[in-house]
Amino acid sequence: MAWQQLHLQCEKANVDLAESLLLEAGALSIGLEDAGDQPLFEPLPGESPLWDEVVLTGLFDAATEIGSRQAVERLGNEIAAQAHASRIWLSAVEDKDWEREWMSHYHPIECANNLWVVPDWITPPNPDATNIIMDPGLAFGTGYHATTRLCLDWLSEQDLNDKVVIDYGCGSGILGVAALLLGARQVYAVDIDPQAVLATNQNATRNSVESQLQAFLPEDFTTFCAQHNIVPVDVIVANILAKPLIGLAPYFATLIAPQGRIVLAGLIESQTEQVSDAYQPYFALDPKHAFTAQEDQHWQRLSGTFTG
Known part of the structure; x- marks a missing residue:
């Protein structure tokens, strides 16, 4: 003892x-x-x-x-x-060996459409699946949280071939890495936490997609966009919280292409109406793809309705 x-x-x-x-x-x-x-x-x-x-x-x-x-x-x-x-x-x-004890609590997770999240110290149970090899480090995003799982399931159902994706609030980078493994051409990952930027870059390397993923702090991403004219993009995934999502609505509208899609996650049911009100000036709710759990909502940009 x-x-x-x-x-x-x-x-x-x-x-x-x-x-x-x-x-x-x-x-x-x-x-x-x-x-x-x-x-x-x-x-x-x-x-x-x-x-x-x-x-x-x-x-x-x-x-x-x-x-x-x-x-x-x-x-x-x-x-x-x-x-x-x-x-x-x-x-x-x-x-105990506390540096390794936490690892015993993680195991491979099977998501929709043969997409797996596999800790990098475990052999993938299905080598032929789309395997996201992850070490979350100190950043959010192991695949165990409900909102992360819902976003992964949604991504696995999309045609992401040659798409450009922004993972805003990237945490461990799990959603951005998943998008690339599912066919996206380029991912820009953004987080306010420098540790998340580090973890995202490391996980991109683990999955051999580092050449297609760039991770930034928000202010650096804004500068990068201005210098390289990378917007508009096809998809934005933002798994964060209601208040920052509400504040980011006008900014996200400047990043997304007409008919592009934005996925908002990290909400509880009582917050969906307030978030909906913030996004309706720029986006139209796509009820066909709304999560029944009401934790998250999917939005589709209306062509020609953006007022800037």
């Missing part, structure tokens, strides 16, 4: 106090989790919302005096009294 975890459940008003007490006592790390099943929606800039009831978990080295079970249990009782915790408990964590 290498680690002791101290868990405390308390109201969000007492979280700061409990967190400070854990740090003062020598906790190596502190995690915060929802104590119930309360959704948190997108925060405004500068906000860091918490759930009404929070579970704090402090990690201690069991090989030290302060990390022994008796010491951690005593500490938990002291913090619970001061932070008015409703319950406390301990758990042990065995020491």
Whole structure:
């Protein structure tokens, strides 16, 4: 046994106090989790919302005096009294090769139309399939998230031959790489996170499509477009969140060709109407291809209706 975890459940008003007490006592790390099943929606800039009831978990080295079970249990009782915790408990964590432990949780995923997502440390179960070889690194996009799967399924149903695609909010680059493996001629991938740009380039190399994919931070992409006149493009895939999607509507309209398609993902049902209102001045909803899960919507550009 290498680690002791101290868990405390308390109201969000007492979280700061409990967190400070854990740090003062020598906790190596502190995690915060929802104590119930309360959704948190997108925060405004500068906000860091918490759930009404929070579970704090402090990690201690069991090989030290302060990390022994008796010491951690005593500490938990002291913090619970001061932070008015409703319950406390301990758990042990065995020491593992943590650099590789996360890999055990990933396995190949079969998507629609013989498209697979395969971790790069696993042999593809179907070598004749279209296999996307992925290592997500620190970026979003393993293929396990519902919105990513829906986008992959949609891409697998399209005729992407010789198409130019923008993957906006590319994360690991999984959607852009998929588009190229499915026949696209060129992909421009964009993300606000430099780690995502790095992961996208690495995954493009893993799939031998690096010559057809370029990844950018948003400001660099804007400069690149102005210098190289690469727009309009045929397809935009944007698997992000409702608020940035709403703000990007006019910009996306400048990037897409008439009769081109834009796929918006990362929504919950209550946000679809607001996103729809933002895009209707530039795009027409294609109900034939709307996802029944209502997490995502597909939009098709109306020729001649763009007002710039």
